[in-house]
Amino acid sequence: MSLKKLTRPLLWIAEGLMLLGAVGAAAWISTAQEWQPLSLVGLMLALALVAERLEFEVRGQHLSASPVVLVLAMSLLGPAPAVALGILVTLPNSASRRLSPALWLNNLSAFAAFPLVGGLTVRALIGDVHDPRVHHLTQSVSFALVVFGVFMLTNALNFAIIATAALVDRGLSLGRQVRDLFIPMQPGQMAMGVLAAILAVAYTNLGLPTLFGLILILVLFQYLTSALLRSEDRADQLDARSRQLATLQLGVLSTLIETLALRDRSTARHAAAVARHAGDLAREAGCSESEQELVHTAGLLHDIGKFVLPDSILHADVLSDEDWAVIRRHPQDGATLVGRLDGYGPVADAILYHHEHIDGSGYPAGLIGNEIPLASRILAICSIYDTLTARDSYRSPMTPQDAMTELRRVAGRHLDAELVETFITMLMREGPAALASGGDADFAAELAFESRVRQMAQPKLRI
Numbered sequence: 001m002s003l004k005k006l007t008r009p010l011l012w013i014a015e016g017l018m019l020l021g022a023v024g025a026a027a028w029i030s031t032a033q034e035w036q037p038l039s040l041v042g043l044m045l046a047l048a049l050v051a052e053r054l055e056f057e058v059r060g061q062h063l064s065a066s067p068v069v070l071v072l073a074m075s076l077l078g079p080a081p082a083v084a085l086g087i088l089v090t091l092p093n094s095a096s097r098r099l100s101p102a103l104w105l106n107n108l109s110a111f112a113a114f115p116l117v118g119g120l121t122v123r124a125l126i127g128d129v130h131d132p133r134v135h136h137l138t139q140s141v142s143f144a145l146v147v148f149g150v151f152m153l154t155n156a157l158n159f160a161i162i163a164t165a166a167l168v169d170r171g172l173s174l175g176r177q178v179r180d181l182f183i184p185m186q187p188g189q190m191a192m193g194v195l196a197a198i199l200a201v202a203y204t205n206l207g208l209p210t211l212f213g214l215i216l217i218l219v220l221f222q223y224l225t226s227a228l229l230r231s232e233d234r235a236d237q238l239d240a241r242s243r244q245l246a247t248l249q250l251g252v253l254s255t256l257i258e259t260l261a262l263r264d265r266s267t268a269r270h271a272a273a274v275a276r277h278a279g280d281l282a283r284e285a286g287c288s289e290s291e292q293e294l295v296h297t298a299g300l301l302h303d304i305g306k307f308v309l310p311d312s313i314l315h316a317d318v319l320s321d322e323d324w325a326v327i328r329r330h331p332q333d334g335a336t337l338v339g340r341l342d343g344y345g346p347v348a349d350a351i352l353y354h355h356e357h358i359d360g361s362g363y364p365a366g367l368i369g370n371e372i373p374l375a376s377r378i379l380a381i382c383s384i385y386d387t388l389t390a391r392d393s394y395r396s397p398m399t400p401q402d403a404m405t406e407l408r409r410v411a412g413r414h415l416d417a418e419l420v421e422t423f424i425t426m427l428m429r430e431g432p433a434a435l436a437s438g439g440d441a442d443f444a445a446e447l448a449f450e451s452r453v454r455q456m457a458q459p460k461l462r463i
Contacts, residue, residue: 011168012102015109018161022083022112030080033130041081043211044073048089067158068196070115071151072211075143075200076129079119086111102169110161114154121150143204144197151193156182173289267303270386275299277382277423278375284426285378285419295375298350302379305334305351328363331355350375354383357414377416381407381423384415400427 035041048069066089073082090111094104122129125146159182166172203211279296287295306314309330313323331352339348353376356362358369388403398406404424411417 007168008102011165012105015105015161015165018113019105019109022109022116023087026080026083026112026116031078031130033128034078034080036130037208039208040076040211043208044069044077044081045085045088047211048073048085049092052089052093067114067155068151068192070111071118071147071154071193071196072200072203074115074119074150074154075122075147076203078129079116079123082115082119083112086115102165106162106165110158113161114157117157118150118154121153122146140201144201147197147200148193151196152189155189155193175289266390267306270383270390271300271303273386273390274302274379274382277385278378280426280430281378281382281419281423282375284422285374287374291375294346295350295378298347298354298375299379299382301334301338301347302351302354302383303330303334304337305330305332307337308333328355332364346375349373350379352376354379356380358416359413362414372416377419381415381419385423 048066051066051069070082070086070089073085087108090107094107099107126143159177163172163174163177163182166177167174199211275296276299278299279292282292282295306327309326313319313326316323319327331354335348335352338344338351350373353365353367353372356365356367356372356376358372358377360366360368362372385403385407388398388406389400391397404427407415407420407424411420
């Protein structure tokens with residue numbers, strides 16, 4: 001069973017416990033005073049529902065101004081009403097969007113948890129807002145600062161809960177979500193936090209009519225979000241064109257691999273297996289996400305230079321010295337082909353040197369040790385392991401244990417010894433699925449056009 005399949009049920013259990021815990025805690029600490037005045041509770045509910053209807057979708061996330069209303073509920077009513085409003089707001093929105101049960105649970109747990117945390121934070125810092133003894137505090141600048149701080153705190157908590165689910169369900173890294181969504185939205189969130197703080201203090205001084213100023217917050221939210229989208233529109237269009245070009249380029253390369261597979265059925269399977277192992281090894285070795293993506297792409301394309309080989313060599317059982325000389329050109333031929341495409345220079349380098357040896361006895365350049373790019377050293381290990389263990393290779397397959405012994409035998413001479421140990425440790429930890437030769441490796445699945453092109457960057461790997 002994959003790590004993702006194991007993690008997803010754990011996430012559902014955690015979210016379920018979070019939801020039940022938040023509701024239970026809110027009910028336990030709820031007091032009758034928190035629900036007074038009813039006119040304020042009713043107004044909060046109406047405004048929260050309206051705010052939730054004015055949501056926007058930004059980079060796959062749905063954003064609305066309802067957290068502003070919920071922060072006011074935390075500050076002016078208490079934790080229990082805020083939790084109740086959060087749940088009541090989420091239900092119709094989730095139903096109208098026809099979300100899956102998993103997303104229903106994620107939304108409900110988030111909109112129950114962060115109002116509880118925010119309400120308890122206000123109570124810890126200010127006290128019960130219904131207590132006459134703290135009434136003077138709710139009319140001060142300190143109260144405004146507390147409301148602003150709670151707004152930013154609950155905004156971050158809400159994002160963390162939603163982003164964790166996106167990480168598990170869709171593989172969206174937390175780092176990318178923070179960089180692409182959370183950070184760009186902070187100027188607008190801070191502005192709404194300031195207005196929420198002003199309205200909270202204004203209510204304690206002037207009464208219920210001032211809360212109709214929430215309409216201003218909702219309009220401001222719409223304006224700020226629209227402005228953000230407009231400001232990024234040109235960059236997004238350019239990025240979209242770049243992705244389309246990269247998709248086309250990768251499509252051309254994959255077509256060549258698949259055409260080669262028609263001549264040699266093991267080629268595409270081997271490419272998929274090497275890509276899968278190489279991406280995992282790059283992650284295990286501490287490479288960044290973009291570096292992992294680069295290595296994975298190089299794994300898919302590392303034998304593309306064999307496209308130019310004649311069938312007499314490609315299918316030969318016995319190769320002459322002249323045949324081997326032709327085969328040894330496939331890294332250069334593959335690197336030349338890939339390197340002609342915009343942005344694929346680092347991938348071409350990884351392909352060019354994946355038959356180099358640590359002791360300098362490899363080809364085509366006779367590089368030694370760390371002169372060989374890290375991506376090439378990773379590809380060499382994964383390619384040899386799959387060749388040794390695959391049933392469709394030119395030799396009788398080894399067991400995974402024998403193949404790992406062979407990797408250790410040539411470590412330090414042909415292969416990077418440290419990476420070999422990292423690779424073996426990874427295989428042993430991941431178990432039978434990782435130890436398999438890649439017999440079920442699927443080239444099309446490993447290619448994963450949209451996600452791969454969208455996430456791929458082209459930095460040079462460290463040495």
